Amino acid sequence: GAGVSQTPSNKVTEKGKYVELRCDPISGHTALYWYRQSLGQGPEFLIYFQGTGAADDSGLPNDRFFAVRPEGSVSTLKIQRTERGDSAVYLCASSSVSGANVLTFGAGSRLTVL
Amino acid sequence: AQKITQTQPGMFVQEKEAVTLDCTYDTSDPSYGLFWYKQPSSGEMIFLIYQGSYDQQNATEGRYSLNFQKARKSANLVISASQLGDSAMYFCAMREWDSGYALNFGKGTSLLVTP
Numbered sequence: 656g657a658g659v660s661q662t663p664s665n666k667v668t669e670k671g672k673y674v675e676l677r678c679d680p681i682s683g684h685t686a687l688y689w690y691r692q693s694l695g696q697g698p699e700f701l702i703y704f705q706g707t708g709a710a711d712d713s714g715l716p717n718d719r720f721f722a723v724r725p726e727g728s729v730s731t732l733k734i735q736r737t738e739r740g741d742s743a744v745y746l747c748a749s750s751s752v753s754g755a756n757v758l759t760f761g762a763g764s765r766l767t768v769l
Numbered sequence: 770a771q772k773i774t775q776t777q778p779g780m781f782v783q784e785k786e787a788v789t790l791d792c793t794y795d796t797s798d799p800s801y802g803l804f805w806y807k808q809p810s811s812g813e814m815i816f817l818i819y820q821g822s823y824d825q826q827n828a829t830e831g832r833y834s835l836n837f838q839k840a841r842k843s844a845n846l847v848i849s850a851s852q853l854g855d856s857a858m859y860f861c862a863m864r865e866w867d868s869g870y871a872l873n874f875g876k877g878t879s880l881l882v883t884p
Contacts, residue, residue: 759816762813
């Protein structure tokens, strides 16, 4: 696609529920990133994929968070047993691996855990 | 430790004036890249400008320029001829090439351009 597409744009869920957030990167971008942005903060790195594999998952806060990218394109961020502290905007970005590796971001998925 | 520091939570500038947004960084990696992103109220992060640690010249992109002072570890963004549409959050970020591909962001500066 022309840009990075994220769905849903808004998700409201109850504490303890499971959620999935989807990211469709720019066609041909092999690198994909997930970030989390809390109110009034800069984006915080969660995980980076190169192709199908997670090359760096050091930013995932705990084992309730998991992400996959089975075919090297679309990625899904999965959050189990959601907590109120998980409320944030989840940003996805993709890049090529040449040059400066400029990240192109999607519009984000706003997650609210009640 | 905070790798990117943006000390100005909020800034005002009058339309058509220039404004400088401050950014300092902390790294021991000799190879790194510095980025500035704009985030309007719509929420999407928009890439503005990039400076590599080995670049001799300061980066420029249209009305944006990066005042790169390597010894001081600062990478200030200069916006010339401010426009009302420049009102947004601005984030400075760094990638350390020896530490992987993660971009580390600062907390941002909110810029308001007034008529």
